Amino acid sequence: MILMNHTKTFRGGIHPHEQKELTENRSFEVMPRPKQIIIPLTQHLGKPAKPIVKKGSEVKAGEIIAEQDGFISAGIHSPVSGKVSKITVGSTVTGFPKDAIVIESKDANDIVLMPSLDPEKVSAEEIRERVKLAGIVGQGGAAFPTYVKLSPPNDKKIEIVILNGCECEPYLTRDYRYMVERTTDLITGLRLIMKAVGVNKGAIGIENNKPEAINKLKEAVKNSPDISIEVLETKYPQGAEKMLIKAVTGKEVPPGKLPFDVGAVIQNIGTAIAIYDAVVKGEPQLTAALTVSGLGVNQPKNLIVRVGTPLADILDFCGGVKENAVKVVVGGPMMGVAQYDFSAPVMKATSGILVLTEEEINDHEETPCLRCGKCVDVCPLNLIPTKLARLSSLEKFEEAEQLSITVCMECGTCTYTCPANLPLVQWIRFGKQRVMALQRERESA
């Protein structure tokens, strides 16, 4: 109330060190093809894909090697030409080992593409079909199959497509590079999404710490009254779906509801680019764009790598890891996953690899809760993190359920802020899982 801020945003949130300067001015580099590619069959939310190749099969880049299985699932294509050496259980960056197709790559540049479609003439149905065939999954982290999101239920009236250009996680600059380097492709991608879901209003939400991208986007849409560039306050988690919708449209997605329910479809910047590539270039999702950063890596970069490239190859390509590195994270520092096995491969939705040092992590001694209320103040969903964490640690799940523990999106804002350095979101995550298990039990009873 003291500082009147007119930039659109949401209540709560934090301002972590952005650390974007490590990579924001580095153009994408395409990483050379690795010797071995490891393709987990679960790269998306939903059912694993079904392999259609066997040990010894010769595959070409762009060829489908595992089929979509069920409605919520996504097919997978070979990112290289080569030979399937095995289908086995392998480490993944999510921390859970999964079945994976291992391909020894050949030194060949042949690639199988789908026919190119004219973005002006293509129909909604064709777009959805192409997105499905290309195996595109959401690039925002959850890796939800994109064609499902492009098929909203008929009873929901969709009014707006919002591209999420916030990239509110520190370090990551992948979406930023896309916005700067592929501005017009991005706008075409947005138009394809708008056409697919049948709306004539589009927006790109972008934090005000990216002036160059804002200028380029504004320039690109200056003759398009149907697309607006929404400049938002730089604040974590501005890129969380609910926060983004609130900032752009002023609407709040109720607990347990989806963006559909307030008439919005949200897509990530990377997803819009993938859709463009699939429709216009005929490319299935074969690559992942990611930021390799952190003070513990020798050469921070923005990279385009083939899906299935092991982390170790990428870290080597970035000059290796410094001696003072203490943690390697896939994703952003707020919601990413710490890694223990560098043979794990990059997946379709991998957005970054961070090599962190003690200095960046800024760990302190843990003390009892001082009831300062900072976690309450910063929680964007208006939860009481300290209370929920305590209830979870005491296994009082019913009480935690009454206080809406399942609403928590695990953004980590509370833990980040806590002066007592308590693992608040970690306890809440545990409690939330137990509460959801109890709810499933109740439903099946």
Added chain:
Amino acid sequence: METTTANPTYKLELTSSPHVHSRWSTKQAMWFVVIALIPALISAVIFFGPYQLLIVLTSIVFCIGTEFLIKKIRKRKVTVTDGSAVITGLLLGLILPPNFSLSSTAIGAVFAIAVGKEIFGGLGYNIFNPALVGRAFLQAAFPVAITTWTKPNFAVDTVTSATPLAAYKFDKVFTSVQPMFFGNIGGSLGETSALAILIGGIFLIAVGVVNYRVPLAMILGMILFAGIFWGIDPVKYPNPLFQIFAGGFLFGTFFMATDWVTSPITSKGMWIFGLGIALLVVVIRIFGGLPEGVMYAILIMNSVVPIINRYTYPKIFGEAK
């Protein structure tokens, strides 16, 4: 895999997200409070002489010692380096009258830590502000000594040793705002100089240790509640400005009521807490037997913080109003 990074020789941390943490730590917040109290400490020395440093020092030493001993006896980790005992010692020292006896100070400090804090389990678990618990004990144990005031150093003839509140209560004499602002009045060590308190208080708000809501609610509450009485009879009742600058109100506003552990965690709760204290202060000052009421007002509101929290949980994002 023969790549160099595949099997690192160094240890990697495997914890769940988030992987970065803010600059906040308990220790840092505590030391910010200590820094914020320095202007008030200086004002005590300026107006009442260097002996007052001994009072504060005694209070700090006995607070730390008591916490250390209790942790040792209970075989718990010694936590005196977190700075919280230093704060309690500083706060207690600064709300005692000038030239207070050192032995009584020590007793108050032991009581503050032992009964105010450690009995509940130590930092984070206490219900009442430990320094105020110590002060309340001394008020009961040494009622005369604790209301024996000293003339400030730069007192002109018209200034008495009586505090502005006592002068009002017993003699119906109003002190003007200017000496109260700088601190050239009778009162507890650190409570007389509004200027020194405001410097520290604004510093705490600026660095983010103190949320503005509690102090703002207290000051607005004081303007409102004292204003009502003043509006009814401006001769009989003091004006809101006097009420704000007199006694321990500002010190309590910025340093006592804002204690993290003993104040609410919700925004709405903070407003209710601050307004409640202001109301109680006005009621005690005007209707009570004592000239001052800040200490009891805060202690009473401390006791209802758990209930305030429970009934002021915010509406979940997206829930119907």
